[in-house]
Amino acid sequence: YRHPIIQKAINITWFGDQDADGIVFHEYFSTMPVPAIALVLMVIECCIGEWSQGIRRQSSWDQEHFYNAYLSHINSLTDFSRHPHSQGQLKQIQKDLFKYAW
Numbered sequence: 001y002r003h004p005i006i007q008k009a010i011n012i013t014w015f016g017d018q019d020a021d022g023i024v025f026h027e028y029f030s031t032m033p034v035p036a037i038a039l040v041l042m043v044i045e046c047c048i049g050e051w052s053q054g055i056r057r058q059s060s061w062d063q064e065h066f067y068n069a070y071l072s073h074i075n076s077l078t079d080f081s082r083h084p085h086s087q088g089q090l091k092q093i094q095k096d097l098f099k100y101a102w
Contacts, residue, residue, distance in 0.1 A: 001037070001077075001090070001093050006037070006041070007097060007101070009044065010022075010032065010037075010097055011100075013040070014029060015101040022098075026098075029098050029101070030095075031095055032094040032098050032101075034081075034094070037073075037077060037093075038074045038077060042069045045073075046059050046066060
């Protein structure tokens with residue numbers, strides 16, 4: 001969950017300019033919400049899928065498929081946070097995603 005593309009997507013999506021939601025409503029992003037991280041991961045998955053055949057094929061953005069992908073990412077993040085060996089790693093990642101978004 002520390003790949004630079006995740007940070008870049010968050011920066012562009014919620015911190016792109018002084019009127020961006022992450023700036024204006026910073027109190028909601030100070031610990032990057034799990035649903036926001038899951039959304040970014042789902043979009044990254046879609047983009048990778050568009051290139052899966054070696055050439056870009058635009059995704060149909062099938063609601064059911066991507067909703068299930070989104071839920072899968074929510075579940076994975078939740079499982080990661082609860083894993084006994086994670087020792088608060090997700091919480092630190094959430095804080096770092098906000099810290100480096102500015």
